Amino acid sequence: MDSRKRRTTLVRDLVLIAVLLCLGIGLLVVLRSHNRTGAYAVVMVQNREIARYSLAVDGVYDINGGTNKIEIKDGRVRMIEAACPNHLCIRQGWIRFENQSIVCLPNRLSVIVRGTDDSYDYVL
Amino acid sequence: METRKVVHMGMLIALAMVLSFIESQIPAFIAVPGIKLGLANIAVVFALYSLGFREALGVSLIRVLFSAILFGSVLSGLYSAAGAILSLLGMALLKKSGFFGTVGVSVSGAVLHNLGQIGIACFILRTQALVYYLPFLILSAVVAGIVIGIIAAVLVERLGGDEYGRRAEK
Amino acid sequence: MKNIIRRAAASAVLLLMLVVLCSCSKLTSGLIKVHTHTFYPYFDTVGTLSSYALDKEEEFNQNAAEVNTVLEHWHRLLDIYNEYEGMSNLCTVNRLAGQAVKVDPDLIAFVKYAKDMCILTKGEMDISLGAVLRLWHEASIAEKPYVPAEEDLREAAKHTGFDLVEIDESAGTLRLTDELASLDAGALGKGYAAERAAELLSKKGVTGYGLNLGGNIRFLGSKADESPFTVGIRDPLNPEELALTLNLADCSCVTSGDYERYFTVDGRRYCHIIDKDTLMPASYFTSVSVICKDSGLADALTTALFCMNFEDGFALISSLEGVDAVWIWIDSSIRYTMGLDSVISLV
Numbered sequence: 001m002d003s004r005k006r007r008t009t010l011v012r013d014l015v016l017i018a019v020l021l022c023l024g025i026g027l028l029v030v031l032r033s034h035n036r037t038g039a040y041a042v043v044m045v046q047n048r049e050i051a052r053y054s055l056a057v058d059g060v061y062d063i064n065g066g067t068n069k070i071e072i073k074d075g076r077v078r079m080i081e082a083a084c085p086n087h088l089c090i091r092q093g094w095i096r097f098e099n100q101s102i103v104c105l106p107n108r109l110s111v112i113v114r115g116t117d118d119s120y121d122y123v124l
Numbered sequence: 125m126e127t128r129k130v131v132h133m134g135m136l137i138a139l140a141m142v143l144s145f146i147e148s149q150i151p152a153f154i155a156v157p158g159i160k161l162g163l164a165n166i167a168v169v170f171a172l173y174s175l176g177f178r179e180a181l182g183v184s185l186i187r188v189l190f191s192a193i194l195f196g197s198v199l200s201g202l203y204s205a206a207g208a209i210l211s212l213l214g215m216a217l218l219k220k221s222g223f224f225g226t227v228g229v230s231v232s233g234a235v236l237h238n239l240g241q242i243g244i245a246c247f248i249l250r251t252q253a254l255v256y257y258l259p260f261l262i263l264s265a266v267v268a269g270i271v272i273g274i275i276a277a278v279l280v281e282r283l284g285g286d287e288y289g290r291r292a293e294k
Numbered sequence: 295m296k297n298i299i300r301r302a303a304a305s306a307v308l309l310l311m312l313v314v315l316c317s318c319s320k321l322t323s324g325l326i327k328v329h330t331h332t333f334y335p336y337f338d339t340v341g342t343l344s345s346y347a348l349d350k351e352e353e354f355n356q357n358a359a360e361v362n363t364v365l366e367h368w369h370r371l372l373d374i375y376n377e378y379e380g381m382s383n384l385c386t387v388n389r390l391a392g393q394a395v396k397v398d399p400d401l402i403a404f405v406k407y408a409k410d411m412c413i414l415t416k417g418e419m420d421i422s423l424g425a426v427l428r429l430w431h432e433a434s435i436a437e438k439p440y441v442p443a444e445e446d447l448r449e450a451a452k453h454t455g456f457d458l459v460e461i462d463e464s465a466g467t468l469r470l471t472d473e474l475a476s477l478d479a480g481a482l483g484k485g486y487a488a489e490r491a492a493e494l495l496s497k498k499g500v501t502g503y504g505l506n507l508g509g510n511i512r513f514l515g516s517k518a519d520e521s522p523f524t525v526g527i528r529d530p531l532n533p534e535e536l537a538l539t540l541n542l543a544d545c546s547c548v549t550s551g552d553y554e555r556y557f558t559v560d561g562r563r564y565c566h567i568i569d570k571d572t573l574m575p576a577s578y579f580t581s582v583s584v585i586c587k588d589s590g591l592a593d594a595l596t597t598a599l600f601c602m603n604f605e606d607g608f609a610l611i612s613s614l615e616g617v618d619a620v621w622i623w624i625d626s627s628i629r630y631t632m633g634l635d636s637v638i639s640l641v
Contacts, residue, residue: 020231020265028259106215110332123523124525124581197520
């Protein structure tokens, strides 16, 4: 290849690289913001979903006909009230990772985080 | 096929496999199934520029087959094959068009390789959610493609020359 | 050559279209479609069976039902607070302490295994500690939780020890030679049951499943895309954050922590794992995780390590093949065995 052709192709190569980099970064931004607003807390009783709350909106909610109460703040969720003997569910504190859950055994109730990019299969 | 070409291809296949193996020893830094730098593509790009499309295809597919047998599994072989075919076809077209230089062709090849892998994974796992990994794969492909393209270009200049181009011109 | 280029171009365009179509469809979060089934309340905890194997829902439900049967069977056999009609379990054996009780051969196998584990852990994991554990249990569920008196604990400790357990395999009976002794399988039950469930699934050729019984996790194989399962362990100082993550496949991971089950008296926390030497809740670490293939072994070791100082625990783990562990102190410092180098990431 003569040097003038080499220079043109080099310029085109650089443009291509720039375009792809922008594409990559752009997609990154789009997907990140989509995921954050997509995160939610799923309330399940006995394996069946009964309610779903977005983690993007702060709030306090009565769930399962009032046997339990959850609080959502800053993208995390915790159990603040529960009609059960040992309140182990309340002691679990805040959770925010995908697949993390708070369980109130006597009420057969779990609150599971879904839909965030912070994901682990199990959190112990 | 002349003996010289067969030997040439054999060497490149072996080179590709060694590079693939070295790459597999590097711990995966992102939990994306099958994400690879694609070091083996150095051999493929070099084959493309020094021997030709058909020979590069041979090197690529045989490398995928043997690597899958030795180091991987049917599934990883499938991912690899999809990526390798898409990547090579794209590279051959772009090279023929003369629009981009070796680096540009290599970068395109790397990006297409990853797109192919994600595409096939989406299809096999029946989920579109893997799309989430696209940005990371594109960015890493660009970086890998640049490195591979430069290395291959240097090798072609020093060793192979553009025999394909010369043959086509005749 | 031109023909080949033309054909190649056509196939490339088609492939590209396929890929782009795949990629442009609705963006959803979450990865491989996972089936989950929850079990309440075996072993006084929540169990979940999850499939990352991309199997059909009917197949999964079938597997979940079979696991349910296994877990229920062991839950009943090892229950020390309830008895069940038509069978004798640990509760029966405890109630009839002093007499030989005919039990299911499975229970005999369990007690034998527990004895082996007791010897392996030099007594740190001991199901015959029932008398002591009962005092702590009663203290924790009282209207106003209290700390059991030292004299009571010491008196109860006199009625512990595996020499008090008589196993008659030919007759199929268990007998506690001391009428005030009792068995408590809490430290081993979950792991043992999980392993039996895993055995059942394994025999059917199932892979890509994860069974979580209240912190006792058993993985079968790896996920359908060959990626490992990810497990996060919490940071004691910042319970919302993780201290480390593990990438695991085809093994068990059992964690014991002082933040799981505890009660508070006068502002001090008392956790549920009792050290046989002090007769008080162990306080060396905030959490201990054991990783190895057999879930029963992992469960036993977790309890044992939690009650041993680091040097002794490390020595024990090092002496066993295919077993690794992670220790986390209250100040968030972490130590782990070399075998985990390739799968652990500190956060």
